[in-house]
Amino acid sequence: MTRLTARRALYAVPVLGVVTFGVFAVAAASPFDPVKAYAGTAALGADQETLDRLRDNLGVDRPFTAHWWDWLTSAVGGDLGRSTVMRQPVAEVIGERLLWSTLLCAVAFAAAVLLGTVLGVLAARRPGSLVDRAVTSLAYTLEAAPVFWIALLAVWLFALRLDVLPAGGLTDTGSDLVTFGGLVQHLVLPAGVLALSQLPWFTLYVRQGVGDALAEDPVRGARARGLSERTVLLGHALRSGLLPVLTLIGSRVPELITGALLVETVFSWPGIASATVEAATAVDFPLLAALTTLATAAVLAGNLLADLLYGLIDPRVKLEEM
Amino acid sequence: MTTRRIRGAAAVLATASVVTACSAPGSGGADGAAAAESVVIGVSTEPDTLSPLLGYGKDGNSKIFDGLLARDADMNLRPALAKALPKITDGGRTYTYTLREGVEFSDGEPLTARDVVFTYRTVLDDDTNNTFKSELAAVEDVRAVGDDTVVFTLRHPYAPFAARTVLPVVPEHVAGKQDPNTGAFNTEPVGTGPYVLVDWRKGEKLTFKANPHYWGGAPKVKKLTMAIVADDDVRATRLRSGDLDGAVLPPNLAATFKNDDDKKTYRATSYDFRAVTLPSGSPVTGDTAIRRALDLAVDRQAMVDKILDGAGRPAYGPLPVDDPWFAKDVERSRDLAEAGRILDAAGWKEGNDGIRAKDGRPARFTLYYPSGDKVRQDHALAYASDAKKAGIDVRVQSATWEVIEPRMKHDAVLAGFGSIGDPDFGLYTLLHSSLAGDGFNNMARYDNPAVDRALETGRRTQDPKARKAAYDDLQRALMKDPGYTFLTHIDHMYVLADRWTGLTTQTEPHEHGFAAGPWWNVEDWQPAP
DSSP, rough: OOHHHHHHHHHHHHHHHHHHHHHHHHHHSSSSOOOHHHGGHHHHHOHHHHHHHHHHTTTSSSOHHHHHHHHHHHHHHTTOOTTTTEEEEEHHHHHHHHHHHHHHHHHHHHHHHHHHHHHHHHHHSSSSSHHHHHHHHHHHHHHHHHHHHHHHHHIIIIIISSSSSSSSSSSSSTTTOOOOOHHHHHHHHHHHHHHHHHHHHHHHHHHHHHHHHHHHHHHHHHHHHOOOOOIIIIIIHHHHHHHHHHHHHHHHHHHHHHHHHHHHHHHTOOOHHHHHHHHHHHOOOOHHHHHHHHHHHHHHHHHHHHHHHHHHHHHHHOOOOO | OOOOOOOOOOOOOOOOOOOOOOOTTTTTOHHHHHHHHHEEEEOOOSSSSGGGGGGTTSSSSSSOOOBBBOOOOTTEEEEESSSSEEEEEEETTEEEEEEEEOOOTTOOOOOOOHHHHHHHHHHTTTTTOOOOGGGGTTTEEEEEETTTTEEEEEESOOHHHHHTTTBBOOHHHHHTTOOOTTTTGGOOOOSSSSEEEEEEEETEEEEEETTHHHHHHOOSSEEEEEEEEOOOHHHHHHHTSSSSSSSEEOOOGGGGGGTOEEEEEEOOOOOOOOEEOTTSSSSTTTTTHHHHHHHHOOHHHHHHHSSTTEEEEEEESSOOTTTTOOOOOOOOOHHHHHHHHHHTTTOOOOOSSOEEEEEEEEEEEEEEEEETOOHHHHHHHHHHHHHTTTTTEEEEEEEHHHHGGGGGTTTTTEEEOOSSOOOOHHHHHHHOOTTTTTTTTTTTTOHHHHHHHHHHHHHOOHHHHHHHHHHHHHHHHHHOOOOOOOOOEEEEEEEEEEESSSOOOOOOOOOOSSSSSGGGGGGGOEEOO
């Protein structure tokens, strides 16, 4: 297990190198103009001299390879550089935001996995039953609904009609203190919406996995031996039915990141996702590279987690051999 | 003109508002003075930086800082950090300001002339990424004389210079130790203003608390929150749920609050115009007959009524109709028959398809608008349908600025600008031939010697009468050769809880919401009895 993790960590180094290089290349090739992004609306009234001066100061005309090398060498030395679009050091941008994004994603993800498993098992127990049909159609409906739309709907229903939950932000708009109670209150809607957006996949996969497992010989054998339905379902079917879901968990990380982006926007959640969009459209090399590295690391970690869990749960797989 | 309000004659019972843990949302309906002590405002965008060295608050109304001068409700200049309006000597080339005594920054350090000099010199430094440096292009030198006098020397006489000195002043002892482009001052500013920044969670909100030592007296509104909500519908929703006390809204959403007893709607007139640039370099849009015909063919009032829900005014030039500098005689009504006569006389004859042509060249051009801007899209489509009635074929296209910029030389653009403070600020960059195609200045590459002369007179002479005459001439010359078709001036709409008295709005620039709005002078608000 340790060896697997260590090997993956080693392998992550070149991957991150290639990914950041790719990001710099793509950003340099993008039609976005860093000067316009930096100056915002001010650029649309600026004279040529100002635009040229900013171009020069921001180093727009240097090749992206030079930018990348500069960034890489200082990042290895622990200095992530300075973000032009945020007008502050990159480390500060990430430090301010990472916690909130991680919290949002972790809560949403946990909720989606738990709820998805429960619903999936309920549906798989009696294929074709009313419960199964209800769960499946709900999953397909949610899968088709845009996250953005669900988020606005949630705001309308819970904040506006029922007035039970705040419509956005991290704290009440009028207060600055982040208290535990307040945070929970403000987290419910964004995390709930994000969880809903991830729910259909898990539900359908669990339903499929458990359904298949229920039809397998060991389970049929267990039933024939007269074991209780509960033991059969939770002890036999769920264990082998969850295997595909576990590999799925790691692969859902990118999906989760994009979902978080939309949710953070609607709920004014001060996280990493909103900064990523700004960095990308502003061709803000240092910030973009740092955030991409983070996202890549998250994806790699997700894959590693999936493999580790797989190895722990599936007796057919030996971690030593991975 | 209310230069000095009588403030704080009675001792202010400053009830220390202790911020406790979260209360239930929607508790905005608390009564009386306590509720009036805090205000939460929803705006659509946030500043990129809070450092004036990079352009924050350059037009005044920054809550954290003060400029040498400020503007009142009627947009007149009045002293702020300066004791009085500047002494102008040397034929309009030297401006001398004397500082108010006893002003301190919020960290307790006294303000001196050196802070002012540091501010202006840093803005003028080429290595500072300030996008507005050219606005101070007239400044040759700024120096301190003693602790309380600042002297600006200009390259040439520049009448509107005083209006530029609303630029906020920063403390050298804090900002001087950092890189102005990325230093901490961008997010942790220190100023002399009525409010102090408490916290800035980018993309979510900025919170300010009143500065009890403010030289103008402690504000009655103790706590000011600016929530950043980009989406118009979400902002309206949060205003309705009581989460926000006030917000900037598009006219159609502002109208939904009309019957709310506890909310008031404010409409601010503005210099924010929408116009079509008609590039001089293209044979169709560069033709004076075509330009005049378009100018007569557009139905400006219909645009105001239908596109802006009445929240705007027809634009007969860059200056709005209620501006003191506006030349009354340039107002003109729609006249399709006259447009047709002008085109016939110039040789633009109607063809079989209803499109006019001259020497085999059809009267046709492309009009770009920035994608995603619905108001500009509506203007562009209305313009095209009006032009069609005069036999001119306008092809409307949307694109990003990256695509539009290289095409500005030949194709028309639905542009929006508007600067406050002085006619020179907006007009010189828009119309002067020396700035044709210089970045986003003079996008139409307009070139009219009469207009150039008027612009020069207007900025060089100090005599108000002569300036007025020059800008009148300019507007008439522009009417004879309209290189831009000015369509509308857009009103900005705000909705705000009715807990304070005597709120006003200023005339606003193209940029609005954060510094402009009924909260332009939140430090002066008085709780409603």
